[in-house]
Structure formats: C-alpha cells, structure tokens
Amino acid sequence: MKTPFAAFRLRIAFIFLAVAAFVLGYVGMRTYLVSRPEFARSPLDIVYYDLQLFVLDPIPFDGMTPLPWTLELARFIAPAVTIYALIEAARLMLTTEIRRIRAREARRHAVICGEGPMARGLVEKLRAAGRDVVVVTSTPVTVLDDPRVLQVVGDARTPAVLRAAGVGRAEVLYACEQDSSTNTGIALAAHRVRRSAAGPLAAYVLISDPDLCAALRARRLGVVDPPGIRLDFFNLDELAARVLLDRDPVDECLPVTLVGLDGFGSALLVGLARRWRLRSPQSQPRLPVTVIDADADATLSVIRRRCEFIDSVLDLTTVHPRLLDSGEHAPADVPQRVYVCYRDEDLALKTALTTLRLWTRSPRSLVIRVERQGMFDQAFQGVSLLEDLAGLLRVFAVTEEAGDPRLIAEDLIEQLARTIHENYVYGCLTSGESPETNDSLVAWPKLPESLKKANRSQAQDIGRKLKAVGAVLASRVDPGLGFAFTEAEIERLAAMEHRRWMDERAADGWTHGPSRDTVRKLHPDMEDWARLHESAKEKDRNVVRHLPAVLAMAGFQIVRMEGAAPEVPRSFL
CATH class of the missing domain: 1.10.287 (Helix Hairpins)
Structure with missing residues (x-):
C-alpha cells in the first residue's frame, strides 16, 4: 500500500x-x-x-x-x-x-458521531485499542489520518445515515456533537435502526450541562431499556474531575485553592468532599479549601443544597478575584494544590500566569483546566518551549483525559454502585471499623469483582423499588422537597430487596445452610421473607432506609408522584 x-x-x-x-x-x-x-x-x-x-x-x-x-x-x-x-x-x-460498503457491513465496531476534539480523541483511543471505527460527520473532514477509520458524511440524526455507518451491527455508539439536543436525536435515530436488531447497542450521549446530564440520567433509572439499545448520558467535566483526583489524590490536610466554579470546578469541589469524607470520619479534620470566583457564594449555596455533607468535611472560604488581584487577600498557609478551573481556556491560562500570588507561595502544583490538548501543554510540558515554573505548572486537558471509552462506559448503575459502596465504607468507619478489621473497606477500584457485582445488582434494582411505591428519581435540585418511606413501604421494599439478594446468590450457586460457608456456598439467610430471622430482615430494611441518603450522595433525590399508582416500568424511547 x-x-x-x-x-x-x-x-x-x-x-x-x-x-x-x-x-x-x-x-x-x-x-x-x-x-x-x-x-x-x-x-x-x-x-x-x-x-x-x-x-x-x-x-x-x-x-x-x-x-x-x-x-x-x-x-x-x-x-x-x-x-x-x-x-x-x-x-x-x-x-x-468499497469504504461505503465496508462501513455499512461492518460488525461489532464503534460508531462515533461528531467531528470535534472529543470525537478525534475517541477515535485515537479506540484505534489504539484495536477497535474498528466508523465516524459520522456532517461535512467531509479528516478526523484522523488513518485509512482504517471509515467515514460516513451526513446528518447522524437520520436513520439512513446511521444505517450507512453500520449501526445495525455496531457494538457501541458515541454521540459527541456540541449540541446536547443533537446528540439525543442521534440516540433516537439509533433506536429506530436497532429496534429489530439482535443484541443491544450501547449508546453514550454527551451532555455539556452537568445539571441536564444528571436530570436525563435520572429519567433512565426507572425504565426498562427498549429493545436494541442501552442508553446513557455522560458529562466531560464530571469525568475529568474524577480522573484528576484519581491520578493526584489530596491525601494531606493542607489548604487547597480552587479558582473558578464552572462545571469542572464544581465537580472537583464535590469530588474533593466525597473523598475526604471517607478518610477516618471520626478524627479527620475538615480540609481547608479557598474558592476564588466572582459568584462563589451563590454557586456554593446551590452546591450546599445538593450536597448537605460538604460543610462537615470542607472548611470553605470564598474570595472575590478582585481581592486577589489587588493583594487584599493573602492566604495564611501555602496551598498544596491550586486548581484553575475556568471554562474559558484563555482566561484560565491568563489567570494562572498573571496572578502571581497563586504561585509565588510555591504550592505543590498549579493545575490549569483546558478544553483539549494543544500548543500550551506541549510548550510547557512537551518540548519545554516555555518555562513551567520549575515543574509547578500542569495543563490538564478535559477532552483527552475524560474522553476515554472505559470511563464513558461506567454508566449510571456503575455510579450508583460506587456510591452504595462509599456509603457502606463511611458507615463502617463511623462505627469504628477499619480496613484491618474489614477487608471490604477499600476504594472502589480495589474492591473484589464479586462485591462490585453485588453493588451493581443493588443499584440496578433502585428504579424498580421506586416504581413500586409510586416514586421517581430526580436530580438533586430541591432537597427541601422532603421524602421519607412509610413503615409499610420499608417493609415491602425490604422484602423485595431480600428476594433480589436471594435470586442473585442463587444464580451464583448459593443455597440455604445452617451457617455461612463461602467454600460450599451456604448461607442461613437463603430463606423466604416470612421465615427469615428478624436480624436479617433489619439489614434489608436498613438498605431501604439508607436509599435516600445514598441517592443524595450521587446527586439525586426521590420525588413522590402524588396520585401515581405503582406501575410496570415503561420504555424511555
């Protein structure tokens, strides 16, 4: 060739x-x-x-x-x-x-709809993993100089265009256009194409607004996936904040400075709070965080309503940017991290490079959020064309860091499963347990796969439980709209939870036995609800009682639909 x-x-x-x-x-x-x-x-x-x-x-x-x-x-x-x-x-x-025929007849490939940096990043990562890729763009542009990447030109919201991209036989679809409604339209078109196809298509829809993303994800939990498609929504800023904290965790109780409370800044703040909450909650002091933003007080008010625990784990101080520029505000202690999180890339770079008080006190790192990899990160950290403040300055590209197929594939169920585990860890640590006495008190990535599977199964069943009592899930925008299960509902849902648990264990080969035996897979709680011991019933009741708190930690709340009768979940699409 x-x-x-x-x-x-x-x-x-x-x-x-x-x-x-x-x-x-x-x-x-x-x-x-x-x-x-x-x-x-x-x-x-x-x-x-x-x-x-x-x-x-x-x-x-x-x-x-x-x-x-x-x-x-x-x-x-x-x-x-x-x-x-x-x-x-x-x-x-x-x-x-030939390329048109190859695209139309491709099998088990990935379809990427979009031509921006997000789409290009996904193409590169999927090709590096050896996946076949078909890209759908509205104009005949070169997404990647790789002859193995097939391209279809047209409106991805049109079923005929998606058929030409082989969506009928694809394994996964990414809707990566800049407009959220366009991406949702692509998912609808994919559903029409896949309605009669064998096997589900995993469709991931990019939603740029984090609140809208949470609201749409909430609407997915209580419904059964329609034939042919498994839909989920994702937000880059939320994924990027998690990547940054996973890669460079804040482990010491030293000050942190956060500049800008745009989507990434807010996600980073909540992520810091959730992680700090799990660090010896009985004795751990609050983490000091200084927030520099013109609308810091208003934005923090919204965050506090949604994450009521945040003030119990973070010692928050707000500063207006003009006070920092004028020298009226001088931090008392050297920050261990400074995160510049403005959505405007030029403003983020300008703030980091011209606000001398952010770096003359020598924080351990000064992290600048940018939208995508570009000239600045190469200039500072690649060829060292520009001086990087003695290794202090780091450029963090949201699109490349968060646009990872493995991260995007962690859907709402995975998010809720993580939160269920975090809530369990927090409860155990609060009651005095430790990783030395309970080997399940580890971070989610280190949790055994069998326990991850159990948490996912419990998360998957949340929608069914809410439907059973005429309630729905919503993004946590109005915590004042209180919710509490009645005692009768707790009893009913606890019985449902026990049956779910029994079915899960039975599918894994467990049966009833007088005492728990992990080798022979025997368990004394493998009994019908009526014959179950009261202490075992109380465990299931606690799962139900803690459900509102678990959902609140994940950014959701339960809303009771007045007059709504329990119903069988219907398809979303």
Missing part, C-alpha cells in the same frame, strides 16, 4: 509531466504546422491542437509529415498522463464505494 507521502509525490510527478507535455506539445506543434499550411496557426489554434494530444486525436496528425522531437515526445507523455488520471479517478471512485 502506498503511503500518503508516496502517493502525494506520485501525483506531483504526473502534474509535472502534464505541464511538460503541454509545453513540449505547444512548441512542437507550432514548428510542425509550418509544414502544414492547410491548418490554422494562431496561438489559440495551436493550444487547441496541443490539448488534443491528451485525448489521442490531434487533427494535424492526419498527414505523413515527420514530427519535431518535442512533439514526438509530447504525443506519448500526454496520453500517459490522461491514462493515469483515468486510473486514479476510477481508483478513487472504487475506493470510496
């Missing part, structure tokens, strides 16, 4: 030959026509005869007069150029058609 550079050089060579053939043909034709007075010899006539060399039919050649060497050479070069052009055109047409 020719490399792109080799193909380019070949095209340049034939262009040169075409020009040479034309020039030689013109000179030779002018000389030749001196001996053929019956033909016109004006410059335009000569050009006309010259161009006929490229189609093998020059009129003046009807005679037997010897040809000048220039014309003799041109009469062979010109047709060769024409033949090459015809072959190249046929090849391009055939290649385009």
Whole structure:
C-alpha cells in the first residue's frame, strides 16, 4: 500500500509531466504546422491542437509529415498522463464505494458521531485499542489520518445515515456533537435502526450541562431499556474531575485553592468532599479549601443544597478575584494544590500566569483546566518551549483525559454502585471499623469483582423499588422537597430487596445452610421473607432506609408522584 507521502509525490510527478507535455506539445506543434499550411496557426489554434494530444486525436496528425522531437515526445507523455488520471479517478471512485460498503457491513465496531476534539480523541483511543471505527460527520473532514477509520458524511440524526455507518451491527455508539439536543436525536435515530436488531447497542450521549446530564440520567433509572439499545448520558467535566483526583489524590490536610466554579470546578469541589469524607470520619479534620470566583457564594449555596455533607468535611472560604488581584487577600498557609478551573481556556491560562500570588507561595502544583490538548501543554510540558515554573505548572486537558471509552462506559448503575459502596465504607468507619478489621473497606477500584457485582445488582434494582411505591428519581435540585418511606413501604421494599439478594446468590450457586460457608456456598439467610430471622430482615430494611441518603450522595433525590399508582416500568424511547 502506498503511503500518503508516496502517493502525494506520485501525483506531483504526473502534474509535472502534464505541464511538460503541454509545453513540449505547444512548441512542437507550432514548428510542425509550418509544414502544414492547410491548418490554422494562431496561438489559440495551436493550444487547441496541443490539448488534443491528451485525448489521442490531434487533427494535424492526419498527414505523413515527420514530427519535431518535442512533439514526438509530447504525443506519448500526454496520453500517459490522461491514462493515469483515468486510473486514479476510477481508483478513487472504487475506493470510496468499497469504504461505503465496508462501513455499512461492518460488525461489532464503534460508531462515533461528531467531528470535534472529543470525537478525534475517541477515535485515537479506540484505534489504539484495536477497535474498528466508523465516524459520522456532517461535512467531509479528516478526523484522523488513518485509512482504517471509515467515514460516513451526513446528518447522524437520520436513520439512513446511521444505517450507512453500520449501526445495525455496531457494538457501541458515541454521540459527541456540541449540541446536547443533537446528540439525543442521534440516540433516537439509533433506536429506530436497532429496534429489530439482535443484541443491544450501547449508546453514550454527551451532555455539556452537568445539571441536564444528571436530570436525563435520572429519567433512565426507572425504565426498562427498549429493545436494541442501552442508553446513557455522560458529562466531560464530571469525568475529568474524577480522573484528576484519581491520578493526584489530596491525601494531606493542607489548604487547597480552587479558582473558578464552572462545571469542572464544581465537580472537583464535590469530588474533593466525597473523598475526604471517607478518610477516618471520626478524627479527620475538615480540609481547608479557598474558592476564588466572582459568584462563589451563590454557586456554593446551590452546591450546599445538593450536597448537605460538604460543610462537615470542607472548611470553605470564598474570595472575590478582585481581592486577589489587588493583594487584599493573602492566604495564611501555602496551598498544596491550586486548581484553575475556568471554562474559558484563555482566561484560565491568563489567570494562572498573571496572578502571581497563586504561585509565588510555591504550592505543590498549579493545575490549569483546558478544553483539549494543544500548543500550551506541549510548550510547557512537551518540548519545554516555555518555562513551567520549575515543574509547578500542569495543563490538564478535559477532552483527552475524560474522553476515554472505559470511563464513558461506567454508566449510571456503575455510579450508583460506587456510591452504595462509599456509603457502606463511611458507615463502617463511623462505627469504628477499619480496613484491618474489614477487608471490604477499600476504594472502589480495589474492591473484589464479586462485591462490585453485588453493588451493581443493588443499584440496578433502585428504579424498580421506586416504581413500586409510586416514586421517581430526580436530580438533586430541591432537597427541601422532603421524602421519607412509610413503615409499610420499608417493609415491602425490604422484602423485595431480600428476594433480589436471594435470586442473585442463587444464580451464583448459593443455597440455604445452617451457617455461612463461602467454600460450599451456604448461607442461613437463603430463606423466604416470612421465615427469615428478624436480624436479617433489619439489614434489608436498613438498605431501604439508607436509599435516600445514598441517592443524595450521587446527586439525586426521590420525588413522590402524588396520585401515581405503582406501575410496570415503561420504555424511555
């Protein structure tokens, strides 16, 4: 296969030959026509005869007069150029058609709808993992210089375009356009294509507004996935904040400065609070956090309503940016981290590089949020074209860091399962347990897969339980709208939880036994609810009682629908 550079050089060579053939043909034709007075010899006539060399039919050649060497050479070069052009055109047409067929007939591949940095990042990561990729763009742009990446041009909200991308046989779809409604429309079109397909298509929809993303995810929990598609929504800022804290956790009770409470800044603040909450809650002091934002008080008021625990784990101080610029505010202690989180990339860079008080007191790192990898991160951290403040400055690209297929695949159920585990860890630590006495008190990534599976199963069943009592899940925007299960509902849902647990264990081979035996898979609680011991029933009741708090930790709340009767979950799409 020719490399792109080799193909380019070949095209340049034939262009040169075409020009040479034309020039030689013109000179030779002018000389030749001196001996053929019956033909016109004006410059335009000569050009006309010259161009006929490229189609093998020059009129003046009807005679037997010897040809000048220039014309003799041109009469062979010109047709060769024409033949090459015809072959190249046929090849391009055939290649385009073959690629269309390959895209339409592809199997178990990934379909990416979009042409921005998010789409390009996904293409690169999926190709690096060896996945086949078909990209759908509205214009014929080059998303990645990789001939193995197939492209379909058209509106991805049109089922016919998605069929051309092979969505009927695809394994996963990413809707990555900038507009959230466009991405949702792509998911609807994919559902229409996959309605009769065998096996579900995992469809992940990018929602730029975190509140809207949470609201849409809440609407997915209480419904059964429609045939052919498994839908979920994701927000880059939330994923990016988690990546940053996983990679560089805040482990010491030293000050943290957070500049900007845009989507990423708010997600980072909540993430800091959730993680600090799990660090020895009985003795751990509050983590001091200074928030610098023009609307810090108003934004924090919203965050406090949604995350009521935040003031119990963080010691928050708000500062207006103008006080920092004027020198009226000087932090008492050196911060261990400074996060510049403005959504405006230029403003973030300007703030980090011109607000000297952020870095003259030598924090351990100064992290700047940018939208995507670009010139600045290369200049500071790649080729070191610019000085990085002695290693202090770090550029964190949200699109590249969070646009990871593995992260995006962690859907709402995975998020709730994590929160269920975190709530369990917090309860155990509060009651005096420790990782030395309970080996389940570890971070989610270190939790055994069997326990992760149990948490996922419990999270999956939340929607069914809420439906059973005429309630729904909503994003946590109005905690004042109180909710509490009645005693009768607790009893009913606890019985449902026990049955779910029994079915899960039975599927894994567990049966009833007088005492728990993990080797023989025996458990004394493998009994019907009516015969279950009261202490075991209380465990299931506590699962139900703690459900509102668990959902609140994940950013959701339960809303009772007045007059709504319990119903079988219906399809969302």
